[in-house]
Amino acid sequence: MKNLAEQYFKDYEEFNNSFSSELAQNDIIVLDSFLKNQNNIAKYYERYVSEKPNKIVLCGLNPGRFGAGLTGVPFIDFKSLSEMIPEVDRQETENSAQFFFEVIKKIGVEKFYENCYVTNVSKFGYSRKSSSKNVNYPELPEIAQNWLFQKFIDEMNLIKPKLIIPLSKNVEGTLKMLSQNQQLNFKIGDRLNHPSWIMIYRQKDENKWIKKYVDRISELS
Numbered sequence: 001m002k003n004l005a006e007q008y009f010k011d012y013e014e015f016n017n018s019f020s021s022e023l024a025q026n027d028i029i030v031l032d033s034f035l036k037n038q039n040n041i042a043k044y045y046e047r048y049v050s051e052k053p054n055k056i057v058l059c060g061l062n063p064g065r066f067g068a069g070l071t072g073v074p075f076i077d078f079k080s081l082s083e084m085i086p087e088v089d090r091q092e093t094e095n096s097a098q099f100f101f102e103v104i105k106k107i108g109v110e111k112f113y114e115n116c117y118v119t120n121v122s123k124f125g126y127s128r129k130s131s132s133k134n135v136n137y138p139e140l141p142e143i144a145q146n147w148l149f150q151k152f153i154d155e156m157n158l159i160k161p162k163l164i165i166p167l168s169k170n171v172e173g174t175l176k177m178l179s180q181n182q183q184l185n186f187k188i189g190d191r192l193n194h195p196s197w198i199m200i201y202r203q204k205d206e207n208k209w210i211k212k213y214v215d216r217i218s219e220l221s
Helices: 002-025 033-048 078-084 095-107 109-115 142-159 169-180 195-201 203-220
Strands: 028-030 056-060 116-120 126-128 163-166
Touching: 002 028, 002 033, 002 142, 033 078, 056 169, 056 203, 078 095, 095 109, 095 195, 095 203, 109 116, 116 142, 142 169, 163 169, 195 203
Parallel strands: 056 116, 056 163
Antiparallel strands: 028 126
């Protein structure tokens, strides 16, 4: 679905033009390193994102600066992307992306993407200008959040998932709010813990959590 890649870049330009000044007043900048990876982002959508309906959507918060903030591919770092797209010759890693790719490999890359669509409530990532620390979308001004929510709704209307699985409490809250407001008209599944939370607080039980992800996805596929 090459049009999704094209829309991604258009949306970034629109969001940045509309909100970068206001975000800067709140010490927030929009991550833009993924723009250097546009060709590989397009290859990812062409190779792995089909128009098959009724997929399971796995939905996170927003890209982080060391993973998807660099690659532009949700929950995928460059080391993982290099295994998916041979033309990629970079090996940067990020813990939550490494966890997520282990889940994908357990299922099988082709099979995983045939049955799953991976995204975030916010297509873009953010950081503090003063400290470079990650910022998540709930910290953005409400007007910017509402813009992101509408883009996410548009994305889901295009994908037409059979189920959306939130990957954090914040995401779960957002999806339920959009559903209650009758803006999001797709079933919301039980939440899975975010890969970042798992790798920070439960890394010793990583294999157990990988199995939990794999089992959930497999039983729904």
